[in-house]
Amino acid sequence: MKYIGKIFGVAVLMSFLLTFAVNTAQAQGKSSVIQLSGLVLGEDSTSALAGANIYVPAAGRGTSTNQYGYFSLPVLAGDSVILSSIGYKKQYYLVPEDQKESLTIVVELQTDTTYLPGVVVFPFPTEEIFKEAVLALELPDQDQYDNMNENLNADLLARMFEAMPMDGSMNHRYFMNQQFDRLQYGSGPRPNPLLNPFAWAEFIKSLKRGDFKKK
Incomplete structure (x- = not known):
């Protein structure tokens, strides 16, 4: 009888411990559902970001902000929430463990600027072919450029300057004297x-300058 009583006592104790462990595990594994709402803003804190993504990786679900930057979705306490938008850096938000029923947040996303290296596109496979194409290029008004270069030739301008009797300042002085x-x-x-x-x-200065010789 004593042996049976010991066995019964041990069985009751094991049953109590097993029930307590199951209840504790269920209590620990069960998280409260929270309605998470919020507003997503740009870096200037004044413009709302429409179409921003709010995603909960652990639950595999998410939502997007409306035209006013507002969102709302159910989450669990302790969930990690990812907030992202094109052109902005991702932000992570951890739902507090002790939060009850509902939670409202305001998130400001920082601008993410990506600098890409410059790319130069040429329609020629090699540099030598490119040089040949540039040298062989004829502009539609090439004749006018040729005439301009011919008229602005340095030797031609020098000869015109030597043959000119008076320059602009001398003409102006002559006109004012008149x-x-x-x-x-x-x-x-x-x-x-x-x-x-x-x-x-003035006549003697003209002789020294050789004005009469030029004429």
């Missing part, structure tokens, strides 16, 4: 230039 003489002597007799010492001085 205007002054017209205003000064318009209402009276003109003085004899042979008696004008300034005229003689």
Whole structure:
């Protein structure tokens, strides 16, 4: 009888321990359902991001923000939520374990700028063929460019400069002198230039410059 009583006591104790372990495991494995809502904004904190993705990897489900950047979906306490959008860096949000029923968050995504190396596209397989094509290229107004280059030839311009009697400043000075003489002597007799010492001085300068030789 004592042996049977010991066996019975051990069986009752094992049954109690097994029931306690099962209840504890169920309590630990069961998480509360939370309605997660939020607003996804851009880097300036003022513009809402429409079409941003909200994904829960553990549950394999997600949703997207509406035109106002708002979203709402059920999650479990302790879930990791990924928020992403094209042109922005991903952000991860961990749902608190002690959260009850509902939770509202505001997430600001940072701009993700991707710099790509420059690519130069040529329609020629080799550099030598490209050079030959450039040298052989004829512009539609090539004749006008040829005439311009011929008229702006350095030797031609030098010869024109030597043959020109007066430059622009000299022409302007001559015109101003003519205007002054017209205003000064318009209402009276003109003085004899042979008696004008300034005229003689200008005549001597002309001889030194060789103005008469050029003419």
